[in-house]
Amino acid sequence: MSTENPTGVQVERFCWGDRYTGDKASLLAHPACPAGIFDGEGTRWKNSRTIKPAGERRASIQRTGRRYALVLPLTDAEHEARVAAADAAQKVRQKLEIAQIQLEMFKHTAAEYKKEALSCVKIFGEFICGAAAGTFGTVRGGYSLDRDTLNTVGIHLQAIRTAFETGRVVFDDAARAAAEAAIMEKTRAADPAFGKMLGQITAGGEGRAG
Numbered sequence: 001m002s003t004e005n006p007t008g009v010q011v012e013r014f015c016w017g018d019r020y021t022g023d024k025a026s027l028l029a030h031p032a033c034p035a036g037i038f039d040g041e042g043t044r045w046k047n048s049r050t051i052k053p054a055g056e057r058r059a060s061i062q063r064t065g066r067r068y069a070l071v072l073p074l075t076d077a078e079h080e081a082r083v084a085a086a087d088a089a090q091k092v093r094q095k096l097e098i099a100q101i102q103l104e105m106f107k108h109t110a111a112e113y114k115k116e117a118l119s120c121v122k123i124f125g126e127f128i129c130g131a132a133a134g135t136f137g138t139v140r141g142g143y144s145l146d147r148d149t150l151n152t153v154g155i156h157l158q159a160i161r162t163a164f165e166t167g168r169v170v171f172d173d174a175a176r177a178a179a180e181a182a183i184m185e186k187t188r189a190a191d192p193a194f195g196k197m198l199g200q201i202t203a204g205g206e207g208r209a210g
Helices: 024-029 076-104 110-133 147-166 173-184 194-202
Strands: 002-004 010-013 017-022 048-051 059-064 067-073
Touching: 017 024, 024 067, 076 173, 110 147
Parallel strands: none
Antiparallel strands: 002 010, 010 017, 017 067, 048 059, 059 067
């Protein structure tokens, strides 16, 4: 992850440590810059230097032209904490991504709902017809409904399709809100950006019969 702070130093954070890139003045003004890191530049060292003051972590600096890259490795405890934080953040992102996908699957118009419903009815009908004809799942093996009953099943399935094709669609705001709450229950407090994301995803529902 790379960020820019007010001193003009580019900060890159890794699981093993941090890298600060900028000109000399910017690095010297940065609070993370170790005291004395530039001592002896041009005499004892020119392009790179590594120091480890007593009781402090090792620090390395490398110069490329007028730019410097300061590297500060993490302690073992800091490394473990950063890895744990990254894992926790990844789990939050995964939860939010799953919730976003589920919310985006919500239909926002009566026409969208009816199209999806008819698709489900078609699949349902194929299962029912397969069971009736003895060609689905555990009912295989020569058994099926008789011809008259098969015709009755077909009539009922057509009646169901007609109901979805011609029936009036209504919209229940409370049911939509309950469905959204159920999806987001585990992630509602997981991230400060949740409220904004939820508003963007759920905006635009018709909220009326169709």
